[in-house]
Amino acid sequence: MSLPLNTFTQLENFGHSLKASSYRIQIKRAEDIFEAFQLAKQLGLKVTARGTGISYNDVSLNGGGIVLDMTGMNQIQEWDPASGLVRCESGVTLEQLWKRVEPDGWWPSVVSGTMKTTLGGCLATNIHGKNNFQVGPIGEHVVEFTAMTPTGALVTCTPKKNVDLFYAMISGLGMLGVFISITLKMKRIYSGLISVDAWHVPNLSRQLSGLLEHAPDHDYIVGWLDTMKAGKNLGRGQIHAARNLKEGEDPDAQKTLQLVYQHLPDRLFGVMPKSLLHYFMSPFVNNLGWWGVNTAKYISALRDHTFRQSHAEYHFLLDYVPNWERSAGRGGLIQYQSFLPKETAEDAWREMLQLSHQRGLPSYLGVTKRHRPDNFLLTHSVDGFSLAMDFKVTDRNRAKLYQMLQDFDQIVINRGGRFYFAKNSETSAETTRQFLGDAVLTKFYKLKRRCDPNNLLESDLYRRVFL
Amino acid sequence: MRDFVLHARYNPYRLDMLKWKYHYLEDNVSDLIKPASATPLNPRRRGIIIGASDGLGAEIARKLAGEGYSLALLARTKDKLDALCNEINIKDQLACAYVHDVAEYDKVPDLLRKIVADLGGLDLVVFVAGVNYPPGGIDKFNFENDRKMIEVNLIGAMAWLHPISEMFQSAKAGQIVGIASVAGDRGRVGNPGYNTSKAGLATYLEALRNRLTRQGVNVLTVKPGFLKTEMLKAAQGATPFAIEPEKAAADILKAMKKRRQVIYTASIWRWVMLVIQHMPSFIFRRLSF
Numbered sequence: 203m204s205l206p207l208n209t210f211t212q213l214e215n216f217g218h219s220l221k222a223s224s225y226r227i228q229i230k231r232a233e234d235i236f237e238a239f240q241l242a243k244q245l246g247l248k249v250t251a252r253g254t255g256i257s258y259n260d261v262s263l264n265g266g267g268i269v270l271d272m273t274g275m276n277q278i279q280e281w282d283p284a285s286g287l288v289r290c291e292s293g294v295t296l297e298q299l300w301k302r303v304e305p306d307g308w309w310p311s312v313v314s315g316t317m318k319t320t321l322g323g324c325l326a327t328n329i330h331g332k333n334n335f336q337v338g339p340i341g342e343h344v345v346e347f348t349a350m351t352p353t354g355a356l357v358t359c360t361p362k363k364n365v366d367l368f369y370a371m372i373s374g375l376g377m378l379g380v381f382i383s384i385t386l387k388m389k390r391i392y393s394g395l396i397s398v399d400a401w402h403v404p405n406l407s408r409q410l411s412g413l414l415e416h417a418p419d420h421d422y423i424v425g426w427l428d429t430m431k432a433g434k435n436l437g438r439g440q441i442h443a444a445r446n447l448k449e450g451e452d453p454d455a456q457k458t459l460q461l462v463y464q465h466l467p468d469r470l471f472g473v474m475p476k477s478l479l480h481y482f483m484s485p486f487v488n489n490l491g492w493w494g495v496n497t498a499k500y501i502s503a504l505r506d507h508t509f510r511q512s513h514a515e516y517h518f519l520l521d522y523v524p525n526w527e528r529s530a531g532r533g534g535l536i537q538y539q540s541f542l543p544k545e546t547a548e549d550a551w552r553e554m555l556q557l558s559h560q561r562g563l564p565s566y567l568g569v570t571k572r573h574r575p576d577n578f579l580l581t582h583s584v585d586g587f588s589l590a591m592d593f594k595v596t597d598r599n600r601a602k603l604y605q606m607l608q609d610f611d612q613i614v615i616n617r618g619g620r621f622y623f624a625k626n627s628e629t630s631a632e633t634t635r636q637f638l639g640d641a642v643l644t645k646f647y648k649l650k651r652r653c654d655p656n657n658l659l660e661s662d663l664y665r666r667v668f669l
Numbered sequence: 670m671r672d673f674v675l676h677a678r679y680n681p682y683r684l685d686m687l688k689w690k691y692h693y694l695e696d697n698v699s700d701l702i703k704p705a706s707a708t709p710l711n712p713r714r715r716g717i718i719i720g721a722s723d724g725l726g727a728e729i730a731r732k733l734a735g736e737g738y739s740l741a742l743l744a745r746t747k748d749k750l751d752a753l754c755n756e757i758n759i760k761d762q763l764a765c766a767y768v769h770d771v772a773e774y775d776k777v778p779d780l781l782r783k784i785v786a787d788l789g790g791l792d793l794v795v796f797v798a799g800v801n802y803p804p805g806g807i808d809k810f811n812f813e814n815d816r817k818m819i820e821v822n823l824i825g826a827m828a829w830l831h832p833i834s835e836m837f838q839s840a841k842a843g844q845i846v847g848i849a850s851v852a853g854d855r856g857r858v859g860n861p862g863y864n865t866s867k868a869g870l871a872t873y874l875e876a877l878r879n880r881l882t883r884q885g886v887n888v889l890t891v892k893p894g895f896l897k898t899e900m901l902k903a904a905q906g907a908t909p910f911a912i913e914p915e916k917a918a919a920d921i922l923k924a925m926k927k928r929r930q931v932i933y934t935a936s937i938w939r940w941v942m943l944v945i946q947h948m949p950s951f952i953f954r955r956l957s958f
Contacts, residue, residue, distance in 0.1 A: 627708050666708065
């Protein structure tokens with residue numbers, strides 16, 4: 203067994219702000235994973251599984267080690283439109299999944315803001331959607347999964363079988379084993395459309411009370427927050443709350459459920475390819491330009507209204523403009539997402555937003571969501587809210603931004619908040635210990651020893667926050 | 670076993686994990702003392718310097734550490750390497766030492782893999798290692814010494830740069846810096862073996878450049894004149910335009926940033942060598958340098 207040097211590949215995070223070269227091994231079958239583990243052990247290298255590689259941070263990077271490219275294991279093995287159960291290989295993307303189940307009147311119970319993610323990655327980070335407050339993270343919709351541990355053992359887990367591994371491997375960041383096949387329960391839909399209520403909120407307090415009060419009446423809720431606005435309108439923005447249409451509510455359900463109806467247009471105004479749009483966005487991605495964009499967006503949001511749009515359009519906002527993250531320029535972008543209990547969120551975010559304005563490092567995009575706790579071991583969720591903030595990285599702002607994010611971490615920790623391992627890239631081991639707690643870490647290390655006695659599975663994230 | 674408490678990201682939980690890792694430690698598991706991982710806001714490029722213990726290599730190491738590189742420093746003499754590592758690591762854990770003789774070609778693949786794993790990737794390699802054994806007069810010949818120079822200066826470079834080129838070519842990224850010499854520009858009477866080794870290295874680097882530029886990899890050939898290092902003592906006769914290795918290292922870093930292809934240091938050598946390269950043979954063969 204050998205490791206060809208021409209597998210050496212430079213991999214990146216989603217925001218193109220972090221690069222790490224690794225030996226990439228294409229995985230087609232479960233046996234390939236076992237062989238890769240054997241090879242890694244023989245050569246003294248570490249292994250990480252990677253799907254489409256669109257996490258914001260280093261969760262699927264493994265500089266100098268072996269990265270298993272799981273995108274080749276992408277077969278939907280079984281789909282039963284009667285029960286809504288689907289069994290997929292772990293490299294299947296959400297795009298493949300929804301395109302398969304939607305025409306039959308089903309939709310994945312939990313989806314991320316992009317459809318490009320693989321199910322293995324979704325489970326490893328236990329993704330949440332805009333409906334987290336109603337249905338929890340994706341892990342709560344997993345009926346069964348099979349994973350391979352580095353010892354070569356195949357373990358099958360369900361919420362009732364191998365329970366400790368079920369709740370630890372989902373959210374386990376791929377550090378206990380590599381997902382092979384996943385059975386998920388889909389959610390019934392009766393239309394290809396979704397009804398969206400959009401209204402503006404003039405400040406942070408109204409933003410959070412809006413999320414809190416309107417969440418129970420809706421299936422999905424998400425807020426846009428104008429992160430650049432200071433003063434009494436700090437935290438202003440717009441809330442989009444949506445509900446699935448009930449049976450019979452859409453007279454053209456047969457038509458709207460067709461895939462062609464779920465198409466995200468690839469041209470702007472029918473003319474300009476959206477793939478070129480990020481070049482035109484770049485000149486605006488600076489403090490002044492983005493202040494203008496946010497202000498214009500808020501003014502356009504002042505018209506409160508209700509409308510219907512396709513599921514794909516509502517859920518996959520990040521896919522609207524291909525390569526939009528490139529508009530951040532050479533240094534790329536990062537996201538900082540904090541999860542705070544509903545009692546402390548307003549104070550914490552007010553302090554964080556003010557701090558970012560004082561230091562001249564405003565975030566360009568803010569997104570809020572409503573959450574509820576879950577039972578997974580490395581959970582990021584709370585009974586409260588999350589705020590995701592995007593920051594442009596430049597050679598000049600790196601040191602200042604790093605310091606500010608460390609200060610943010612303390613604000614979040616002091617108010618009982620948590621972090622999400624698919625997003626934040628600067629969280630330290632100490633901060634991780636503070637929010638996860640000793641008991642959780644001890645349990646995680648214990649499971650790690652059991653599943654991975656030779657410590658073969660390591661990612662850059664694992665080395666950053668767990669070692 | 671080295672003291673892991675020195676690790677830049679030390680935390681109490683690491684202790685538990687390391688104790689456990691020691692328990693299961695196998696011979697081929699990488700050294701535990703590694704530079705901290707890169708993050709978007711603390712990006713670290715990773716470089717290997719082959720021949721880093723003193724002179725130009727050590728100066729390049731100091732300069733690159735100042736730029737925030739994580740470094741693997743290779744040389745034959747452990748004491749000098751350790752001293753340099755300690756000096757660099759006072760501020761941050763940036764450098765690791767690896768004792769290696771470049772003439773031990775068979776050890777390169779395993780060592781390279783270990784270094785890349787320890788560094789967490791690879792962005793740069795600087796090949797500085799070189800020996801110079803003058804034959805002791807223009808009428809003297811010494812095959813053994815010539816062979817050693819070819820083995821270290823040329824084949825040693827090929828042993829390292831061959832696999833690294835393949836990796837960089839595949840990754841479509843990276844930078845290779847090779848220290849050739851003005852001595853490689855013409856075959857002169859004083860030291861045919863050294864001239865040949867450096868001419869061979871310069872040609873090899875040029876060939877790599879022609880292969881790799883299209884893959885996004887920069888190959889920089891550095892042609893130093895006289896440097897005030899140990900090697901200068903071996904030089905016979907006058908040593909014009911001799912500069913401190915620190916100055917040469919600064920020139921090299923500047924050229925790396927600009928992704929230049931060939932530089933002379935000191936820069937005046939470009940013009941001196943232009944004249945020498947174009948000197949007709951019937952004159953050149955009558956000269957005594």
